[in-house]
Amino acid sequence: MDCGEFADDTNGAIMSVSRTSLPPGGEALSQHVRDAWTSGRREDARTLADRLAEAAAERGDAAGLHLAAAVALACGLPELALARLDAALPLVQAAGSAPLWNDRGRALLALGRAASAANDFRRALAVDPGLVATRFNLGAALAAQGDLDAAIAQARCCIADAPEFAPAYPLLASWLADRGEHAAALPLLFDAVRRWPADLSVRSRLVDLLKSHPDAIVRSADDEAPLVALLRDADVDAQQLTAAGWLQQARDPGLARLIGADGHAEDPAALASLLNARLLALELISQGLPPNRTIERMLSRVRRWLLLSHESDRYPALCWALAAQCRLNGGAWPVPADEAARCRLDAARSICEAYPDIEPAHTAQGVESGDVAARLRAQYEAHAYPVWQRITRRPPQGFAGFCGPFRHASSPAPRGRPRILVAGCGTGRHAAQLASAMPDADIVAIDVSTASLRYAEARARALRISTISFACVDLHDAASLGGAFDHIECGGVLHLLADPEADWRALMPALAPGGTMRIGLYSSLARRGVAAARQRIADLVVPPCDDDALRAARARLLALPHDDALASVWRYTDFYSLAGFRDLMVNEHEDPFDIPRIARALTALGLAFLGFDQVDPDIHACKRALLTADDDSDLAGWAAFEEIYPDTFRAMYQFWCRPA
Structure with a gap:
């Protein structure tokens, strides 16, 4: 602790x-x-x-x-x-x-x-x-x-x-949640947020609970006002609240009926009228991606009705929110031919801003198929990823608190400001989260995509974060960045490269004595559904792949029945934006790992495994109950557990290691 x-x-x-x-x-x-x-x-x-x-x-x-x-x-x-x-x-x-x-x-x-x-x-x-x-x-x-x-x-x-x-409320709520009493924890945190609206600990615990257990909102007596305030809060990532927010809206039987089975929205006029008048619904539409197919389908059908009915001028707030949604998702929603034609004819109407540019865009061409690094660079120049606006700020931990149990007791504490490297920072969201958590550290964030770095620098300025230095540098050159790093973060990067183990090794000279690494890698077991879904759309995304091709591929997967095994890809937030969909489903190269491969890499690199990070406490408890080994640093035990529960690392393996 x-x-x-x-x-x-x-x-x-x-x-x-x-x-x-x-x-x-x-x-x-x-x-x-x-x-x-x-x-x-x-x-x-x-x-x-x-x-x-x-x-x-x-x-x-x-x-x-x-x-x-x-x-x-x-x-x-x-x-x-x-x-x-x-x-x-x-x-x-x-x-x-x-x-x-x-x-x-x-x-x-x-x-x-x-x-x-x-x-x-x-x-x-x-x-x-x-x-x-x-x-x-x-x-x-x-x-x-x-x-x-x-x-x-x-x-x-x-x-x-x-x-x-004040500190009592998030602590009690976390203990109730650990005991599975999420519905009891939620009103406690809502009450605390009302009492101490500026308390980062209280607010971040509430956001975490709503993100991890959105269904708890269904049993909450709270009205819409606290959620609206959170969605508007500059220190909250609104995306973390969308699932809970839409579940809260669906508590209204009238709205639930209008949304219809699987979002078919048989009466879009009545639905548009209701959404246009609901502050929480407008905030959810404008601030975050849909949490599931039902909500996207419902909103897409309302957008269609607003365009084709010539009634959009009666719903200015809803049209504005849908336009904001289009900017968020990058124009991911399907655009049928009749809607595209109407947008060309009536381009001046406000509802047309809720549609992407009709002409094809973002086509990567002229890159040799064998050059993985060049293809990846071209992909992220066209679709900077991830698209984000805010982070959920938490009470600063400082470097020592961030490392917690993962920094070995014998490791020397850094003298001076700790230096942290983010290798492959993309658009800078993770670097911003680290900077917010560790104001006592200097962070160097590198990437090879200039478009992603421009996005990252703009967001850091908007968030008034000044402790990050961004640089267009290949991770192979990390050791040349002005001294060793006390900690290196490399998440979601190595498995995209041609030789992940070799690229991991390239980071080693940049690590200070006693330093730590946190590595994030895709799980081949958890991503079997993604791999199968890629085969289903392979004929639609033949390079060069433009935005229309990506929309067509999404539409094919959205049309799957609920009980199709490939529908599991709907669970990924990335599925609901064009840049995210490309990263998830049409990545230029992906070489996922399994736990035995991680173990072999650690041995080859002379690294000691310290433990997985960001694993749900319920999973830890289940593993201990199922397996005789009670050591969370036992990779063999985790491998056996993942074979039984292959979705354990659906997001990614995230683990800490250090030189042995």
């Missing part, structure tokens, strides 16, 4: 260390530590805290040791924090020891010693039962030991006693 799972606020913990017991002269250095930390100069704060700890130990200054321990804990150094706290505790009277016991428990919890942490939290509460954060930290320790019932009971009692303690 990382420090982000504690109820304490890191800045608050550092700023609240007692000043009253400081000896003469001790306050000046302590204030320098606080000033450096709050101004974002974390490396300076860490250096000053080291000096403070040394001086405080000589003087017998418990408050100085405590402050130095709080900085160490915030920098991801729980062992150092523990040593400083152990030196401080004998120096304080029992009545003043509660904050030190609390932070000692936090350090133990960060080290995975949950039972010992719980004992320290109980010691703190025995001294001062009113420490609200400590009561929640005790709940976190109980949850880490697997006692969710006790953790939830503890949290509920604390919220009843201290309803204004």
